[in-house]
Amino acid sequence: MEYPSKLLTGIVNEIAKLPGIGKRTALRLALYLLKQPVEQSENLSQAILNFRKEIKYCEVCNNISDEPVCDICSDTSRQHRLVCVVEDVRDVMAIESTGEYRGVYHVLGGLISPINGIGPFDLSIDKLLKRIENQHIDEVVLALSATVDGDTTNFYIYRKISELPVQPEITTIARGIGVGEELEYADEITLARSILNRIPFEKSIKQDK
Amino acid sequence: MEYPSKLLTGIVNEIAKLPGIGKRTALRLALYLLKQPVEQSENLSQAILNFRKEIKYCEVCNNISDEPVCDICSDTSRQHRLVCVVEDVRDVMAIESTGEYRGVYHVLGGLISPINGIGPFDLSIDKLLKRIENQHIDEVVLALSATVDGDTTNFYIYRKISELPVQPEITTIARGIGVGEELEYADEITLARSILNRIPFEKSIKQDK
Numbered sequence: 001m002e003y004p005s006k007l008l009t010g011i012v013n014e015i016a017k018l019p020g021i022g023k024r025t026a027l028r029l030a031l032y033l034l035k036q037p038v039e040q041s042e043n044l045s046q047a048i049l050n051f052r053k054e055i056k057y058c059e060v061c062n063n064i065s066d067e068p069v070c071d072i073c074s075d076t077s078r079q080h081r082l083v084c085v086v087e088d089v090r091d092v093m094a095i096e097s098t099g100e101y102r103g104v105y106h107v108l109g110g111l112i113s114p115i116n117g118i119g120p121f122d123l124s125i126d127k128l129l130k131r132i133e134n135q136h137i138d139e140v141v142l143a144l145s146a147t148v149d150g151d152t153t154n155f156y157i158y159r160k161i162s163e164l165p166v167q168p169e170i171t172t173i174a175r176g177i178g179v180g181e182e183l184e185y186a187d188e189i190t191l192a193r194s195i196l197n198r199i200p201f202e203k204s205i206k207q208d209k
Numbered sequence: 210m211e212y213p214s215k216l217l218t219g220i221v222n223e224i225a226k227l228p229g230i231g232k233r234t235a236l237r238l239a240l241y242l243l244k245q246p247v248e249q250s251e252n253l254s255q256a257i258l259n260f261r262k263e264i265k266y267c268e269v270c271n272n273i274s275d276e277p278v279c280d281i282c283s284d285t286s287r288q289h290r291l292v293c294v295v296e297d298v299r300d301v302m303a304i305e306s307t308g309e310y311r312g313v314y315h316v317l318g319g320l321i322s323p324i325n326g327i328g329p330f331d332l333s334i335d336k337l338l339k340r341i342e343n344q345h346i347d348e349v350v351l352a353l354s355a356t357v358d359g360d361t362t363n364f365y366i367y368r369k370i371s372e373l374p375v376q377p378e379i380t381t382i383a384r385g386i387g388v389g390e391e392l393e394y395a396d397e398i399t400l401a402r403s404i405l406n407r408i409p410f411e412k413s414i415k416q417d418k
Contacts, residue, residue: 041261052250
């Protein structure tokens with residue numbers, strides 16, 4: 001497709017670099033902006049620039065934060081000896097929204113992915129190991145995606161922690177049939193895990209609210 | 210959802226103002242930008258600002274253009290007495306890509322839509338009428354979407370042209386069964402139109418390439 005203007009070509013090409021957005025959608029978005037007040041484009045443009053240039057990461061847990069130490073890490077009412085390892089800020093937000101976790105986090109910033117050229121040193125794994133060595137941590141909860149990359153990363157972290165002089169307990173989140181999900185549609189591996197890792201019925205009753 | 214950073218909240222809110230993009234997608238896009246070189250965000254930000262602030266419209270046809278008169282309107286090899294009325298630049302691009310139209314365009318910049326508060330004076334209809342009065346135009350092709358808003362706009366333009374002292378021929382693009390489309394799946398109205406507006410078979414053979 002040929003665009004009648006270089007400015008239009010420019011905005012379409014830049015928007016279409018975003019994942020999941022093709023040139024047709026990019027054109028639709030550009031034309032939408034044209035019909036909105038100029039302030040909306042100014043705000044969008046500024047928000048992108050501010051975010052990318054000024055974003056900071058928590059010195060402790062590596063989560064996105066405006067302060068040197070994030071709100072969760074500076075909250076003294078939380079259990080700082082319980083650290084949940086997650087891929088990125090979305091997982092922190094998802095777990096926080098359950099209201100069931102009172103520990104702190106460690107944000108890796110990605111998963112080990114040889115196919116995408118991401119190795120252990122691109123992630124904040126060293127920072128996690130130092131944290132375990134220097135602080136007193138009782139339990140590390142591995143809460144990564146159940147994918148090949150997630151499993152690779154889980155295993156790498158598990159091995160690295162095992163080599164440390166101090167040994168926190170290492171746990172991982174339960175895999176099983178989702179609440180409200182039908183048994184017959186679950187895949188075999190998930191179903192097998194949910195049977196192998198069964199829990200006392202009384203415990204599950206207490207968790208229902 | 211609560212975001213751990215005001216900068217993150219800012220970018221997510223601004224991106225989520227775009228049509229068809231929710232907060233979850235906006236967050237995904239923001240985190241994507243974070244993993245790309247800072248130049249990509251700078252380019253995106255600048256492209257949005259440049260486009261919105263410096264975009265110009267062709268003095269003749271109202272299409273998006275970098276020059277005061279667009280490439281199509283300044284092309285002397287085109288038929289300037291044949292004007293195709295379209296909603297926006299996407300329609301110009303779509304018709305141009307067929308390679309079958311050698312006339313010029315008039316871009317309305319939208320459709321009359323009472324429900325969205327868009328009246329005739331928000332569009333470049335007056336400019337079209339002046340163009341018909343001042344230039345010699347043989348034929349005006351109405352090529353708007355076959356929607357309620359499109360029909361309203363078609364009818365309004367048709368009536369306004371009828372009131373002019375000069376009368377170009379007014380035509381509209383053919384509605385019918387798409388090429389390669391199956392008859393049984395077409396809606397009744399389209400099928401009815403395609404029967405009522407049937408054309409000599411020999412003419413259709415000549416159009417096949």
